[in-house]
Amino acid sequence: MTAVALGLDFGTESVRALLADAAGTERGTAEAAYEHGQILRSLPGSDRPLPPRFALQCPRDWLDAAAVAVRAALAEAGLDPREVVGVGVDFTSCTMLPTTADGTPLCELPRFADQPHAWPKLWKHHGAVEQTARMNRIATERDEPFLKRYGGIIGLEWLQPKMLEAIEDAPEVAAAADVWLEGGDWFVWQLVGGPAEELPRSTCQAGYKALWSATEGYPSDAYFAAVHPGLAEAVRTKLPGRKLAPGQVAGRLTEQRAAALGLPAGIAVSAAVIDAHAAVPGVGAAGPGALVMVMGTSSCHMLNATEERFVPGLAGVVEGGILPDLFGYETGQAAVGDAFDWLRTLLGQDSFEAMAAAAAELPPGAEGVRCLDWFNGCRTPLMDGALRGTFSGLSLHAGPGHLYRALSEASACGLRWIVELLREGGVPIDRLIAAGGLPHHNRALVQVYADVLGEPIDVHPARQAPALGAAILGMVAAGRFDTVAATIEAMAAPVPAEARVEPDPHAAALYQSVYADYRRLAETFAPTAARQTS
Structure with a gap:
């Protein structure tokens, strides 16, 4: 029987399910929209306007849409569900939510249904402006060592600023929360079950969006206490779980979720990965040195290396953040x-x-x-x-x-600045790979990029690189190949020669x-x- 892996790619408006076999052949794909989409103006069933800069989602939408998409992809592929051996999940980040100890989102409790802070805060939620500024100011004043991993800046969209926003603006919600976690980790937790103490937390999401590192853990209790005692207590007691790199086994698909998705129970589920980061295995970048540019409404650039370097202006460097046993570097451009x-x-x-x-x-x-x-x-x-x-x-x-x-x-000059920063910081780049919708629809833009950088750029043929990357990580978790690199090399298509954009010397x-x-x-x-x- 052919081994097939499922990749679930959770975006801002919908989820895509992609089934790929061990040779990387796409067997079936389907997309399902979230019933409530982005919750930007008012909560479902309410006419009361949300505060400015709020962007929320409904966690039930993630489960329901995934079930629709997976069943549709299976139908398109004509697969026997027993052929599916592993599941990978990529997710927008930092999309986060508070839950009870058994994983129930607080927004599903009647007493919190009308409280915005009880709902998942989408990655683009920008309500924590004041909290982020204070965290940055105090970290800088204290010369906190964790700042060097993030180019000296805590991001507005990250986990702890959003937690602090709720602690200060909705203390009843913060008090009721037993667990704060990313949407990707919550979804994987729903797939595999288990107590909160053992929930699988992705090193990718924790490292890039929650100030965690494999060697130092979270920042010190003293730092968080200087920001707000309630934040220190929450970090100490409300971030339980195991840290796992993408591709590591988070657990096995439960009977309940298997029935909902139409899959066999007991198959391997990978730890989650940030959506853009999933494109790295999706385009075949199994080792260090390849800068993968996921170009869409904005651009996210990922790079793996064998050594950790602290580069000013970097969005983050995380051990095991993209693939196991490598240091993953993230940079990005906010508008493309x-x-x-x-x-x-x-x-x-x-x-x-x-x-x-x-x-x-x-x-x-x-x-x-x-x-x-x-x-x-x-x-x-x-x-x-x-x-x-x-x-x-x-x-x-x-x-x-x-x-x-x-x-x-x-836009090309902004990328060149990023490439120069990494190289000057001692992080090798020997190849540039473009992925996402923009390079496929705008070849002229890629030519400008190649000319400004003076280097060739490979446009990867995968149209759904993050979804394929998630499927590859699902196959890694299933253990069908000896190594992560072997899995990627077998499943990710190489870039054909005609897809390389060479710079014009003049x-x-x-x-x-x-x-x-x-x-x-x-x-x-x-x-x-x-x-x-x-």
């Missing part, structure tokens, strides 16, 4: 695809084609028009969501093509001055921070 869509809307364009065609007629450098692409803040290297973007060098001659090309070049030379202009703009709009990462 959504910046292009914003520009299209701003200019009243019905599609990208006309702008792209006009941009293609222009030489590198967009005839002097320059852009700083911080239209949703700067993630790497400055980790500052308050920063803003700009266009400069405009004249009456400039049109939509100039703006489009300048924005493309700015354009690469011209882009040297464009990149210098980009760095000068960064110095102008964020002088202190820009100098710290130079």
Whole structure:
């Protein structure tokens, strides 16, 4: 009987189920939307507006949508469910929730159904602005050693700031919470069961979004107490569980969840992984040195290495954060695809084609028009969501093509800055791989990236790299291959020669001055921070 693994890719609006066999052949796939989608305006059944910057979800949606998607994928594949040997799960992060000791979300208890802080806070929830600022200020004043793993900045979207927000704004919810955990860990816990003390927590989610490290654990009790005594108590007592790297066995599928999903009970379930990070095994990056760029509305760049280096401006470095036995580095750009869509809307364009065609007629450098692409803040290297973007060098001659090309070049310059930071910090990069929807739909943008960096970029053929990566991790958990690397090499398709985008030497030379202009703009709009990462 053929061995097949299931990958569950939990996004912001829906979940995708992908079934892949041991050769990496996609056997079936299906997507199911969450009934409540993103809860942004009011809670289900309520007309009371949510506070500003809130973004919530319904945990029951995750279970229900997964059941629909898995059954549909099995039907499309025509598989005997007994062929499925393992399950992998990737999830948006940091999406988090409070539960009772048995894993019941507090929002499912009648007394908390109308309390927003009892519901899962989606990754994009930005309600903890003041709490994040205070945590950063106190960590900096105390010269906390954990900051060096995160480029000196705690992120607004991370676990402890969201916990502290509830502790201060909804103390009755915080008091009732026995467990705080990520949505990905909660879903895996539902799949495998067990007491809270043994729930499987992903080193990926804990490391990048909850300030945890394999050598030091969480930051000190003294630090959290300096921020808020209630936060210190919560970290001490309400983050139970086992830390497991993606691909390690979290447990076995319970009878209850097997019946809901239409799968055999007892199959292996992998520890969860952050959705973008799942693309690393999905594109075949089994070892160190490959920078995997998942390019969509924003971009997340992941890299594995054999050594831990602390690089200013990095979003995080975590041992076992992406794959076991390697140090995973994360960087990112806060606005890529959504910046292009914003520009299209701003200019009243019905599609990208006309702008792209006009941009293609222009030489590198967009005839002097320059852009700083911080239209949703700067993630790497400055980790500052308050920063803003700009266009400069405009004249009456400039049109939509100039703006489009300048924005493309700015996005590429932002990536070059990230690559230079990593290499200067002693983290090797020997290959660039592009994944996600944007590189498949916008080859011209990838060419600009290659020209600005002066290096080739491989566009991986996988259209659903995170879902495939989750399936690969499910196969790793099932133990069908001797090593993680062997599993990835067997299941992830290689990049064909024609998918490599080579830099144009003439354009690469011209882009040297464009990149210098980009760095000068960064110095102008964020002088202190820009100098710290130079």
